Amino acid sequence: EVQLVQSGAEVKKPGESLKISCKGSGYSFTSYWIGWVRQMPGKGLEWMGIIYPGDSDTRYSPSFQGQVTISADKSISTAYLQWSSLKASDTAMYYCARLRITMVQGVGAFDIWGQGTMVTVSS
Amino acid sequence: EIVLTQSPGTLSLSPGERATLSCRASQSVSSSYLAWYQQKPGQAPRLLIYGASSRATGIPDRFSGSGSGTDFTLTISRLEPEDFAVYYCQQYGSSPGFGQGTKVEIK
Numbered sequence: 137e138v139q140l141v142q143s144g145a146e147v148k149k150p151g152e153s154l155k156i157s158c159k160g161s162g163y164s165f166t167s168y169w170i171g172w173v174r175q176m177p178g179k180g181l182e183w184m185g186i187i188y189p190g191d192s193d194t195r196y197s198p199s200f201q202g203q204v205t206i207s208a209d210k211s212i213s214t215a216y217l218q219w220s221s222l223k224a225s226d227t228a229m230y231y232c233a234r235l236r237i238t239m240v241q242g243v244g245a246f247d248i249w250g251q252g253t254m255v256t257v258s259s
Numbered sequence: 260e261i262v263l264t265q266s267p268g269t270l271s272l273s274p275g276e277r278a279t280l281s282c283r284a285s286q287s288v289s290s291s292y293l294a295w296y297q298q299k300p301g302q303a304p305r306l307l308i309y310g311a312s313s314r315a316t317g318i319p320d321r322f323s324g325s326g327s328g329t330d331f332t333l334t335i336s337r338l339e340p341e342d343f344a345v346y347y348c349q350q351y352g353s354s355p356g357f358g359q360g361t362k363v364e365i366k
Contacts, residue, residue, distance in 0.1 A: 173304075180357055180358070180359050180360045181347055181360075183349070197355070197356075198260075231304070233303075236306070236309060243351055243352060245306055246296075246304070246349075247306045247309075247315060247316075249303040250303065251303055
């Protein structure tokens with residue numbers, strides 16, 4: 137079964153760092169782009185960025201460039217989303233999702249989703 | 260940046276009725292790089308439609324997508340109880356992004 141399993145919920149204080157994970161299984165992890173999507177409480181979906189685990193090519197939304205870092209460790213089929221200094225406004229559900237393969241690199245709909253990781257930032 | 264505007268914000272319908280959801284883009288969406296997702300409370304989104312009109316694996320044929328350029332539509336031919344949810348459109352070409360969502364609620 138193709139699946140993405142994310143790490144558990146986190147509660148952090150402003151200024152702290154955090155790295156959440158997304159482990160893929162049931163498919164060739166290095167052959168598909170993985171993306172991250174933010175959903176703030178009661179709000180819609182926001183496309184954050186994507187990474188190709190095969191060569192770590194990474195692309196960010198301008199809204200998230202410099203605010204987060206996306207990385208991957210292909211040896212353990214895991215993608216990451218990290219913050220160096222959290223803010224209260226980072227409180228949200230974060231989903232990882234697999235990009236469906238198309239003819240164009242880094243372009244595609246998200247066909248497989250993780251279960252989400254809730255990040256709460258509060259003093 | 261392409262802005263996607265979904266309408267209506269909320270659609271109140273009864274099971275068995277037809278649902279028509281609209282997604283309008285501020286610029287033409289290249290190569291019909293337009294997808295639709297369904298999200299139920301407490302769940303991750305699920306891909307329904309990609310390429311504007313292709314159903315994803317396992318999606319019932321009561322869901323259909325159409326449109327091109329700047330105007331796209333998701334149609335649910337006959338609403339089943341499990342179809343009441345929030346639906347998002349997404350363009351995944353240049354600077355990917357999502358619409359704000361349409362909630363389909365039971366009338």
